[in-house]
Amino acid sequence: MTDTAVLRQRATPERRREPAPPRGKALLAGLLRTARPRQWVKNVLVVAAPAAAGELFSRHTLTRLALVFVLFTACAAAVYLVNDARDAEADRAHPVKRHRPVAAGQVPVPAAYAVGGALGVLAPLVAAWLCPPPVAALLTAYLAMQLAYCVSLKHVLVVDLAVVTTGFLMRAMIGGLALGIPLSRWFLITTGFGALFMVAAKRYSEAVQMAEKDGATRALLTEYTTGYLRFVWQLAAGVAVLAYCMWAMEEGGVPHTSVLPWRQLSMVAFVLAVLRYAVFADRGTAGEPEDVVLRDRALALIGVAWVAMYGLAVANW
Structure with a gap:
């Protein structure tokens, strides 16, 4: 190789390698992490009303509550996916949130929106098919409220507390609505x-x-x-x-x-x-x-x- 060729080779800038698109298993793992499995324990509240009424131990009840738990988990996962996709740019500047799968590039933003949207549509539809109408209505209201929270309500003083609290209350109500149990x-x-x-x-x-x-994990904390x-x-x-x-x-009129x-x-x-x-x-x-x-x-x-x-x-x- 001539000296000129060597100089040309050295002068040629090295091409930057683009990050490879996530593979199937990595994408699924990222979607699962974005769905926050650790937070699913909150959805156990769906058994609160039936347990309080003493109507928890029957095959029909347990089957219906398991279905409602899955549907509510799907709705919550849809909100997490849409929220992380929407906040991806801001999360990349955060010392902790930058490790979230969407912000880190493990889950592409369009994929997060697509899976979140699919879950958000399918869960109420399945509820309308397999559960009493109030269940589908409550899931739809939960999705609308949480998406509004992601877009704007989380920046409104006091309202942000009310929205998160209402989400927990909806979890506790849905079990009773699914089984037709009056709520005290x-x-x-x-x-x-x-x-x-x-x-x-x-x-x-x-x-x-x-x-x-210097910073705060939530905008309203300041x-x-x-x-x-x-x-x-x-x-x-x-x-x-x-x-x-x-x-x-x-007492409720029940002899003890x-x-x-x-x-x-x-x-x-x-x-x-x-x-x-x-x-x-x-x-x-x-x-x-x-x-x-x-x-x-x-x-x-x-x-x-x-x-x-x-x-x-x-x-x-």
Whole structure:
């Protein structure tokens, strides 16, 4: 090779390799991660109303609830996919969110939109086919509300808290609607304000943890004060406890022949659970509610005691 050829070869800029398109398995894994499997535990709330009514242990009930759980999970996954596709550019500038599959390029933006849109259309259609009409209507309302949240409502003070709380309330309602179970007003108040308690505690914890940092994980954290968020979760905890006590004391005209008043005794476990969770909220370490619930042994034991007492009350033992 001549010296001229060598010089030309050195002068030729090296071509940049374009990232290869994601393969099938990598794409499926990325879509699954974007669907947030860790968050699916929230959808277990679909059993709340049937469990409270004592109508949980039958083949028809369990089959219908399993279907509703899958449909609600599909709707939630659709929202996550659309949200991540819409926020891909902003997420790439975030130190943590840049690792999300869509932001990292593992899932192309058009694919996230396509799969999210398909799930968002199919879930209500399947619900309309296999479930009572109110189930499909509630799923459609959930999708509309959550998509509006992704686009604009998450930037509106207080409304963002209300939307997230309503999402939890819808999860608790859908099981009753799927089985035609009347929903107690005290059950709805307890669930709604219990959800608001956890949502506000999560926001408060995030605000405390980000107080000394330049950025915030949520745009509105810079507008909320920690004092205001503390007021919200304390107010919500108080209302939730009061509503649960009213619910537990409500006889509903059903004769009770159990050895002990388990339904009323369950108030003790419920109050202890709220007080225990409030410890983490007060410390600013309730940013991940599922971690608090699953990792704190004392809270888990209190939860088991509450389930046992309420189960004995439902069984009238």
